[in-house]
Amino acid sequence: MRLKTAILAGALAGAMLTGLGGFARAAGVTDTEIVLGTHLDLSGPVAAAMPQLRNGMQMRFDEANEAGGINGRKVRLIVEDNGSQPQLAVRAVDKLIRSDGVFAIVNAFGSGTNAAVVKRAVDAGVVYFSPWAAAAVLQKISGRSPLLFTTTADYDTTAKAGLGWMIDENKAKKVGFIFQEGPLGELTKIGVVAALEARGMKLAAEASYKVGDIDFSSQVARMKAADVDVILAATLTRETVGVMSEVKKLGWDSVKVVTTIPGRTIVVAEIGKGAVESLYGIGTWYIWPPGSEPADVKVWQEKYRKLFKIEPDENAFLAYAYTDWFVKFGLQPAGRDLTADKVVKGLQESTYSGSPIFYGPKRFKNNHIDPETVQVSQVKNGVWMPVSGMIDPK
Template sequence: MKKYLTTASLLFASALLVGGPALAQQGITDTEIVIGDVEPLTGPPALLGVAASIGHKIAIAEANSAGGINGRKIKYVLEDDGYVTARTIQGAKKVIEVDKAFAMLGMSGSGQSIAVMPVLEKSGIPTVIDVAPVKFLWEPARKNVFVVGQSYEEGIIHLVNYLAEKNPGKKWGLITQDDDYGITVRDGFDSVVKAKKLNVVYSGNYKKGQQDFSSDMLQLKDSGAEVFLAGGIIAENIAMMKELEKLNVKPVTGIFWPGRIEPVLKLMGPAGDGIYAVDYVEPFAGEAGKAFLEKAKPLVSEAELKGINRYTMTGYAAAKVLIAAIERCGKRPTWACTISELENTKNVETGVMAPISFGPGVRFSNQKLQIMQADAATLSFKPVK
């Protein structure tokens, strides 16, 4: 009897060791693997949330049409948080605990992804964040959370450095939003101002949701600023540029990537011609951008095609990296293996940004930046050589 029990115990233990973890792993069946996402799909920030989710869908559709991940089709579960932090946490919990997602993508805006971090860490689910890269997400490095992109601060430093080199000795103006995004922009700007001793003659701060910038731009004009960093997001930058046009001034203007979407140029009209922008994804006017649009056409609906912008590229790149990592885990992917393979990601080509790499203890891909300039005639951003 004793011998029988020992044999049975050993068999049970070996069964657990060999197949146990794989069978116990959530979000995987013989035919399907679930990838979850929480994005703002309603309200003004839907502009980024919807676009990012379209990027995820393109990468998933591409993988599914090639047979899925080692024979398993990817099921994409998407939750709307309306850009409300409490709903991001609620949505992430639902996707992890109810939908039993195997891995996560996206995770809404910067404030939302910071707030949801404890949920992600506690669950241990492999996650690739792509919408709003802010330092807190990778410093300190979390075992299961990876970030594709470049930090807001680095982006601003790159842009201001470029504009400072092109416009030596000029007077500078800056306006930022009164939130964490605005603080990051201002911090990046201030670090270059200090290093290069720039002459800042106007420094404004507007309340989130402000729509009329007449007095702010009049102050900018009055200050005599010749180089202007417009720290708005989308509608704010449009309003500022139109106001400057009305005031008959045209300083050299730089904008940041959250506002670098092509429809903005149409709304700015001639006022937007020549503005500079910084980004780590390819412009749609370039070869890579055109190739991406061609690739997307058969994979998404007509309406989704219209919703594509730069965030679609960041979403696509993150999903490609995640899918490739799961794929490398073979027939029985686990969270541990996926995290390990994400860590092993080395120079993965996505076609929409520089190759992506992580490493041991490195959870941030630190993408290469490039400067672009708006061309009002073609309503596009073109790389500056």
């Protein structure tokens, strides 16, 4: 009898607790605070690049908070670790949604990790803004949820446009393809095949590698055996350098290597030194040669250096720009009565031209960034220099 009462009392207390809990976490918005979350790779293979992302976001939110908050509310950003592993990402997002009760998840990093969690986030009514991941995959998984906004240009359309330009420009006869297994490689391949089919060509050779591989001799040897004119490399930073070093080692000067969006970064030009000289890259944002940045970018860089004591790279600037877009057109216009619906509406109707890093103003078309203008650039004397005009993939 006493046990029964105890269980009843326990159950009652529990019901009250959960009831209270549910009330308190009205989707991350209180009278004084907006809680936002993100998950980055803090302990995995790309952990070294993450401080820039975190800093870029934090800087924009700190600015908003110093200006008195957004409609009177301070922004609090919670950063979780996903270690580039889907399981960890799932648990991180479960924590963000269930324990912290975030309003939105912004600038989360990784294709595999975002793919694993985007569905549960939008199902929980959380706004999912600007994941750094293969956009087409996420849009498909989320069931084209209006809560998901993707800002990474599609790997297939950009590869198609960039590779097309390379083929026409160099009158290439044979094209080879080196890719990272996973969404990046699979999506890029769609674009490669489309670009070749449009010109009545076929893929001469293809070779893949796994995340974490450091030796690319067999992949490049396969390209050499097929005697290709152009190699498209769907590679990240370290891997891009690896492929280029291998090409240089063979003394193979006639081949043109072109890398896709993730490989076309300042970091590649910096760590690759001589090895990446003459590498081409397909880009969707400006990379300014050091010293020739626009004035407002220089001011921003100075502020960043002072705050975080490190040199900003373009990822920091991009994270800042995406966050700026979210704050200016998502959170601010929604007013004091902040709801996910209002934020979604604000973002869908927005035209963002607030950051000099983008090739012109950007909009959302079906919740995906538009237009996906690309430009091909080349590493000359260790610096990315534009070599093509602006290409619209559409």
